[in-house]
Amino acid sequence: MQGDLIETGSEVRLRTAFLELGWSRENGALVVLARPGGLNVLGHGPLHTGLDIALGHGTGWTAVRSFPRFLWHTLAKRDDALEVMIAIGLGPLKVREYYTLRGDLVERSVQIENVGLDAVRIYGLRFWLPNVRVGNPQQCRVEAPGNSVRPRVSLDLASTQRRDALPRRVFAPGLRGGGAFEPAPTQGLGLLAMHGGLPDQTLLCWYDSLTDAALPFVEGTPGWVDAVSFAHEVGVVGALEANERLEVGAQYLLLLDEAWPIARERFAQVTCPDVYGPQVDRFERTAIYTTSAALHGGLAALAHEVDRLADLGIGTLVLRPIHTDDSQADAFSDLATLAPAQGTDADLRYLVARAHERAVKVILDLPLQGCTPSSRYVHEHPDWFVRDEMGRLAWSEPEHVPAVSRHPGAVAYPGGYYLDWHNSEVQQLLFDHVCHLADTFQLDGFRALGPYSPFANWKRSMPGHASDHALVPLTWLSHVRRTFAEQGWAFTLFSTHAGAASSAVCDAVYDYAAHHMFVHTALQRMEAAELGVYLDDLFQTRPWGAARIGFTESHDTARINPLADGLRGSRLSRMMLAGMVICGFIPSLWMSQERHDEVFVQALLKLWQAEPALRYGRTLFRDVRCDRSQVMIVIREYAGRRLLGVMHTGALPITATIELPGRWKRGKLVDRLGLAPFGAPSSEAASIRQLELAPFGVYCFEL
Structure with a gap:
């Protein structure tokens, strides 16, 4: 790659066949970025x-206190690249x-x-x-x-x-x-x-x-x-x-x-990443149910719920951490024994066996950030934990850290001690733990809780800088994934973080940002058509990697978005969950969410299970036109099967005109979901159809 470096009294410029860049000789900031012969996209304001x-x-x-000063610059050629310093x-x-x-x-x-x-x-x-x-x-x-x-x-x-x-x-x-x-x-x-x-x-x-x-x-x-x-x-x-x-x-x-x-x-x-290693495609997408065994009376009592959940359409059971009595803790106490409130090893074997008889996978929550205050490891192995600036064990929520570490979701459990992920003994402890659980209890996988270390580690023995261990849990997960693949173990890995790093390692991720946007749409803060544009951008900018899990309630929404829990059983809640399904999200339910709503849940999950186009199909938001902004339209395509998803977020019935890129199916229009009434007056144009939609109605039509 070739480039010309041009120096003036006020700028340093580099011109290549692809770009022109320029830096201020006053403060060193990039002030010019343009295509060859094009306009500069920077510098439209005061010097910054x-x-x-x-x-x-x-x-x-x-x-704020000291003005940056340009000192000098260099240009070097590195293989097929140019490097300006x-x-x-x-x-x-x-x-x-x-x-x-x-x-x-x-x-x-x-x-x-x-x-x-x-x-x-x-x-x-x-x-x-x-x-x-x-x-x-x-x-x-x-x-x-x-x-x-x-x-x-x-x-x-x-x-x-x-x-x-x-x-x-x-x-x-x-x-x-x-x-x-x-x-x-x-x-x-x-x-x-x-x-x-x-x-x-x-x-x-x-x-x-x-x-x-x-x-x-x-x-x-x-x-x-x-x-x-x-x-x-x-x-x-x-x-x-x-x-x-x-x-x-x-x-x-x-x-x-x-x-x-x-x-x-x-x-x-x-x-598209490859830094964490190849992803093994063993993941069969099934509806998810998350619960805490302790709140059912223990693992044995939960085993008696398996038949009901399987009949409902659940294919994956996610268990909250079982090595702590605290049902709200994304942490562990003692990895050697199950907490008394959870049950015994025999109870866990019984639950897994009952689940496998009904073709239900069992996934266990895997806390990766730290321990509960009562954990024996805090006293037996204090070197396993992060230290603050004063040399004390880092406790509760991080202080004096950048905004990224104070972000919701960064701290999975704001009430314990944080693991030092640069400590090889910590990594080996957790690696042996997951291998033991998978082998002994025939578990089907794990859900990584907060695979990120938010606390700065000020240990003097810390290699690198104090935040250098922040993303080590993700590289550790990649190591676990590769090891299980080499052993030929069928293994499913979820993550509560939905970023690019987790998506490169895991089979599926919980999409909290999409959850919030669905809630805001339901509350009329955002139009349904606008949500479709948002989702289209989301799927097209990251089409690779993990599948996305959608939910209206989860283990932590009571803390981070209590309104979502308050909507349980409402038409809005049903609309959001059904809307997530037609848009390509794997449906996930939180404990007891299905109670008093079983007809709806069973119909939705049975459709999800019966339609590969909903589980694996392409998701097309821009191929359909609709004259109503309260309506979101999506086409799902898979192996020649085409479905049309329609979500109406308004509180009043409406008639919407929908124009397809191809022909509507001849004859009577069939809604595979069948949860809301609709009308479909005849239309002369084969590509245009009017639909009479019910308030908060979600539909899945055959095309």
């Missing part, structure tokens, strides 16, 4: 720092920013060096892409798939967002823990995008790393309505002695002369 680092505490952002002075730090160009893809990483006399502590790093605009401001749209952000947000609306203020509902219909974004690569994709203009152009900006997670966000500048800044706040934490260095990365940039739908496909191709 391209990088910031928090020192001393989580709010000690250096650029921009050196910046930032307080007591010397920062080397590396921009590696491979065609039209730019990888941005950082090396931080402490050039001061005293040690410093780092509590986060922000990658900024300042003052972005693509094309005409009125046509420009901002996207953040897989978060709580609406699709197709206008630029002037996005420009009102501030990092330190709650997002408005017109930007994000609902918030998860006070924010609109999911950390990457743990819980989300980390993708921020902007598209528009004539001809079409799309800018994509995302974050990925094997060591640290980052929280994306969009920031406007007061007084500027025609540009926004994209940023990723990396949860890197660590101490730097004088002359020590620390590496952080990476943010990726992709500027394409393509419309958003084509750019989504390119993103999916570029980000």
